[in-house]
Amino acid sequence: MRHTSRLIASLLLAVPGLLLAPAQAQTDNYPDRAITMIVPFPAGGPTDIVARLMAKQMGDQMGQSIVVENRGGASGTIGMQAAVNAKADGYTILYNTSSIALSSILYKNLSYNPEKDFAAVTSTATVPMVLLVHPSVPANNIQEFVDYANKNPGKLSYASSGAGNVTHLTAFLFSQSANIDAVHVPYRGSAPAMIDLVGGQVDYMTNTLNDSLQFVRDGRLKALAITTAERSEQLPDVPTLAETVMPGFESGAWQGIVAPTGTPEAIINRLNEEALKALQSEEVKSQLDQQGTQILGSTPAEYQAYISSEIVRWGKVIEAAGVSID
Structure with missing residues (x-):
């Protein structure tokens, strides 16, 4: 009985390691197949163009294809819902815009919460x-x-x-x-x-x-x-609102990458690393410069905090404007 008890105890101690082993292997081998990047807007639009540029560069770096899937409609909420419903394994990510913050205020009956149901990867750019x-x-x-x-x-x-x-x-x-x-x-x-x-x-x-x-x-x-904090290289003689009549004014169409909540932290960090590397690549930088798009980049924690702050900021504006979609 004593030997049996010791055997059971040793097995119980071993179980967590056995359970973690497959998950660890999945993380270590990530990615071992194609990744889907959901873009919650139609193909050919400005967001889609940047998303495809990032998907191509990140995919080349990681040695796996990142396939863009356009799921447009309802101000981006259809695509965002699809991302929330996806398995949190790193093989579905969402290329998001400021609509991730705005939609949570404008749509009162959303079935997801952008602060709880998405794990931030990084900010990418602002137009x-x-x-x-x-x-x-x-x-x-x-x-x-x-x-x-x-x-x-x-x-x-x-x-x-x-x-x-x-x-x-x-x-x-x-x-x-x-x-x-x-x-x-x-x-x-x-x-x-x-x-x-x-x-x-x-x-x-x-x-x-x-x-x-x-x-x-x-x-x-x-x-x-x-309207952004810095002048645009495309229109260098046009001043910002902040430097003229409205100190501190800043507003841009920002973009980034998130994944479903529950995606392993190691995978989030890998995606962050690859996205930041892509943003510094000559291909991405030159294309974004031509469009007048300003490159960002952040840690996952910084981007998560930024999304939350934008929800608070625009919530006040939307309330003052009296806007509601449903």
């Missing part, structure tokens, strides 16, 4: 936004625009590519901070909004740099300010 005005608006710099708008309350209108998205909320935050009384005109996407802005049906808009550059270079729109 600067530009305050654009139609040439008919009598202002050639941001101070002149604010002065004109304040002297003409209710006269101006601003476009967005959809109620509650980053183009709307950035313009709302700017207008609110500058005490500008203007009418919001939401559109179904950036293209129709820009068409009406160029046509003079609306007066101003904050839009992503990559959607705006050609219109500015052609002289069809005036760029008065950059």
Whole structure:
């Protein structure tokens, strides 16, 4: 009996090691097959382009393909839900945008919590936004625009590519901070909004740099300010809001990578390492520079904290704007 008891005790002590062995092997051999990167937006859009660039570079570095799967719809929530439902083994990751923070505030009936159901890997990039005005608006710099708008309350209108998205909320935050009384005109996407802005049906808009550059270079729109903390190399003569009329103002269409909660920490760290390496590769850097996209990069903990802080920050803006999707 004494020998039997000792045998059982030794087996019980060995069980945790036996259970951990397969998991450890999976981590050590990661990745041993293709990885799926869910992009919660349609193929061909600005987010998809950067995601595919990162997937290609990271896949080459890791010796396994990273296959992009577009799951667009409902402001990105369909793709995010698909990522939440995936097995937390490192073989499904999500290329996310600021919508991961905004959707949790705008959609009251989400079945997932972005802070609890995703494990952050890293921030990747931010697309600067530009305050654009139609040439008919009598202002050639941001101070002149604010002065004109304040002297003409209710006269101006601003476009967005959809109620509650980053183009709307950035313009709302700017207008609110500058005490500008203007009418919001939401559109179904950036293209129709820009068409009406160029046509003079609306007066101003904050839009992503990559959607705006050609219109500015052609002289069809005036760029008065950059909304991110630093100037853009693509428009070096355009000042930031922070350095002119609004110290501390910062808003951009940021992006990053997350995985389902429960993904092993060792795999999260490996993905972080490979993503940061990809961001410093000449291929990725040159492509993002051409688009005017600013490279970020962070630790998993830093990105997790940033997502949480953005939920708090934009929650206040969305409440003030009175926006809700459902």
